[in-house]
Amino acid sequence: MSINTSPPSGTRDFLPDDLARRRHLEGVIRRVYESFGFVPLETPAFENLSTLLGKYGDEGDQLLFRLLHRRDKLARALQEPGVGEKDLADLGLRYDLTVPLARVYANTKDLPRFFKRYQLQPVWRADRPGKGRYREFLQCDIDITGTTSLVAEAEVCGAVVRVFEELGLRDVTVSLNHRQLLKCLIQAAGLPAEQEGTALVAIDKLDKIGEDGLRKEFAARGIDPAAGEKLLHLIKRPEGLTETAELDRLAGLLAAIPAATTPLAELRDLLAIAAGSAAGPYLRIDATLARGLGYYTGPIFEVRSAALSGSLGGGGRYDGLIGMFKGAQVPAVGFSIGFERLLLVMEERGLFGKVAVGPDVLLCRFPDVQPADALRAAEALRRAGLKVEVFPETPKIGKQFAYAESIKVRFAAILGATEAQEGKLSIKHLGTGEQLTLPAAEAAIRLKEWSQAA
């Protein structure tokens, strides 16, 4: 009787080759984020359920991984009459990195006035995973708290764009919209306020399902066909308009709605401010962008690539979230890169090149050499700065070479009785077959030369 040894669906084991790519990518992201002045933060994998509930909308609440009460507390809870799912859990795995940031901010008195933090950690969602989707996945967030200045928007967009540029992904766009603007559009279409949420979810799909698909989607959600048609007309961007021309078009259509003035002005300002940042050339006004999470209040963004349907990351302004933890309202804006999707695109395009993980050298030994001598030789090579693995047994030397090949080690250092007696080491380039016997110190130098050349 054997038990299932594959990890739970939607989770993965990361083998050494996987980690080489992941760490490389993480390194680029950290470096770029730090170049924009962001500082690192880490928070616990699980939070009090009360911290998480009610921040993401109903759908989000359902997708929270909950942790049951422990021991006696669980037994007592189970005995309560009319016990429900909600009574059995008091902790949940974090669902994103933004809510934990808001909690930390509310809990910590002496953070800088403008707290610019980055955070690369896994999050969990109790979803059924599809292609490129997981129940445990890494998010790479940057956020700026404490300012309503659109400089913050421009900076988070710029940092994200710089990551994509560094990775050689230049065919991305950053779609830009505004939560308040969406409200006005829905109002202008003549939809009742209570259909706002359902309409937002529908229009977010326009680029995926097309106009006819959207009409069906409206019908399925009980949205009045005439209002739906009006909304479609409002959000659909004509071909060939510049970003400011698209804003002019929207301003014209929303002239009768005073509430539209501010969001339109903010988007216009943001375009102007970002013109001087890395994000400038990539910004694209898109009135169909909605984003699922409930806490956004102002500008919202999403990175997309032609390579992949769906987004590579997203973010926006959330001026109300921190206030849910703390009396005073604290404005904030953030952006998150979808690490797993980015990895997928990088792999599909072969953008990783050679990322090496393993040792440089395999130390091989003949049976007439004592293990202590092999370890001594290995230690000398390591002190010279090489990554060295010692073959633990003494089969035929050819077997040892074959093992080196199998773990992609390029060089062998060979220690036999002859070398040991003379204080020498034979080194072999397994790619070219070149082999020489040198005094140990020189062998180390030559190996370094080889590994740097390759």
Next chain:
RNA sequence: GAGAGAGUAGCACAAUGGCAGUGCACUAGACUGUGGAUCUAGCUGUUGCGGGUUCGACUCCCGUCUCUCUCCCCA
């Protein structure tokens, strides 16, 4: 949460009610201080699990678990 399909060796797959197999991988050997190619030999299974039908079940039926795909939602 809804619908469809699939589970056989470490991996990829055969076996359409009659001895559970092939390839790759793995191990050993083909001049005992030199690998990759080739050849030879060998190892690998409670056919996801439980029950039923049958003289006989990988195969048919029921249940269950897991995985994949499509919805839903999302990064």
